[in-house]
Amino acid sequence: MYSDIRILKDIIDNTPLPVAVYTGNSLKIELANTAMIKTWGKGEDVLGKDYLEVLPEIKNDNFFDQATTVLSTGVPFHGENKKVDLLINGTMQSYYFNYSFIPLFDTDGKVYGVMNTGADVTDLYLAKQQIQSVEERLRIAVESSGIGTYEVDLQTKEIKTCDNFNTIMCNDGAPAIDELLLKLHPDDLIARETAIKESKNTGLITYETRIINENCSKWIKVTGKIICDENDIPIKVIGSILDIHEHKQFQEELKKQVEENTIELRRSNDDLLHFANVVSHDLREPVRKIKIFNGLIRNDKEANFSEGIIKYQNKIDQSADRMQNIIEGILTYSTMDKNKQPFEKIYLNEVIENIKTDLELIINEKGGILIISELPVIEGAPILINQLFYNLIHNALKFSKAEEPPKIIISGEVIKTDETDFVEITIKDNGIGLDDNYAEKIFNAFERLHSKDQYEGNGLGLSLCRKIVKRHNGTITARGEINNGSEFTVTLPLKQKEYTK
Secondary structure, three states, X not given: OOOHHHHHHHHHHHOOOOEEEEEOOOOEXXXXXXXXXXXXXXXXXXXXXXXXXXXXXXXXXXXXXXXXXXXXXXXXXXXXXXXXXXXXXXXXXXEEEEEEEEEEEOOOOOEEEEEEEEEEOHHHHHHHHHHHHHHHHHHHHHHHHOOEEEEEEOOOOOEEEOHHHHHHOOOOOOOOHHHHHHOEOXXXXXXXXXXXXXXHHHOEEEEEEEEEOOOOEEEEEEEEEEEEOOOOOEEEEEEEEEEOHHHHHHHHHHHHHHHHHHHHHHHHHHHHHHHHHHHHHHHHHHHHHHHHHHHHHHOOOXXXXXXXXXXXXXXXXXXXXXXXXXXXXXXXXXXXXXXXXOOEEEEHHHHHHHHHHHOHHHHHHHOOEEEEOOOOEEEEOHHHHHHHHHHHHHHHHHOOOOOOOOEEEEEEEEEEEOOEEEEEEEEEEOOOOOXXXXXXXXXXXXOOOOOOOOOOOOOOHHHHHHHHHHHOOOEEEEEXXXXXXXXXXXXXXXXXXXXXX
């Protein structure tokens, strides 16, 4: 049979809790179990040595004084989360302990020793510190953001709030639920009730409301999450409120400006429509008279016109017809509902030929050469497509070199992108070119790469080209080299799915 002392020794040695017993004023180590020896990290040869002989690095940590006080008074001492720096294997390491010094009494009731127990709580302490640090950072972040937080106990109806919450709600102190509800604008109670009903399915509460009282009137946004117990019964709501009054005012002002701008835009569109009607009507008559008088001159039997004069008379007729078609196109385009405006088949080669006729004078003046490949039929708004290629060809003629006749090559190729057929048209010239660094910038409104003294224009031509291409669900890009020509690539779908504003 083992003796009681042996059993007690085995229990102490094998307990995972560090245990040691000290005696005398120098705290001689009479007993130290395996856990305590491991904690000290000084090896197993510690019995019979004094406390500070084994642990000299902690002589300034009050442990010795605490233990000797217990030895002299018989009153236990307990410490929590005490930081201890121990020299283990030549390296100073920091630990945190919960520990006790407990007096041991003999049969006469006198203190003969002190039992030291301890628990290494380093990991727990550091984790707690980290959680507190995270919570503190979160609290600071919430406070600095202006968000007010709250927590409602659904059983007791008690509410806990932060300072931001009370500031937003204009509370002097801790609020009561009934007091808060009285501050809500009556017209917004329906929104709150709807949000609460929906929260039964989603677990989330979100609504906007106005608060009104003697001190303040503002819009706030309320959000919350319902917390349930293990039986899925709601027990609390945690959430936040945010002052959105300035945001609401901005929305209202923006809405007001949009309405005003919409009215102004309608008025402007009406004026533009009226202008288009007036201009188109006023232009029709002069063009009609040009054709009539040109016809009268040509039919004058007494006049003996040369072949050159007859040629010019025919060109006058052709130009008048073109002007008449353009006027009709502008009138049709301006009066038609843009949302329902139908696209038409456009024969691109005919468009180019008509533009050649319109630009005949500048082509002849500069000795220009246009080489045009066979182009497909596409769908679009004729007046816009005509304007697109007019601008591009006119630019190529305008920005030609003074010492070299302009040469413009127009070619097209049908390609397929995302199961849609497109025509890719390139307009290449031998003019003054452009710097590739400005290849995108030139499509900005009023952007000019050359002064008005060098080349006429208002800087809107290419910007208009891009708008026309985008309206037809296409793209336009440019590239070039200074003094070595430019190349514009226009990509347009053969068929339009819908009209794009």
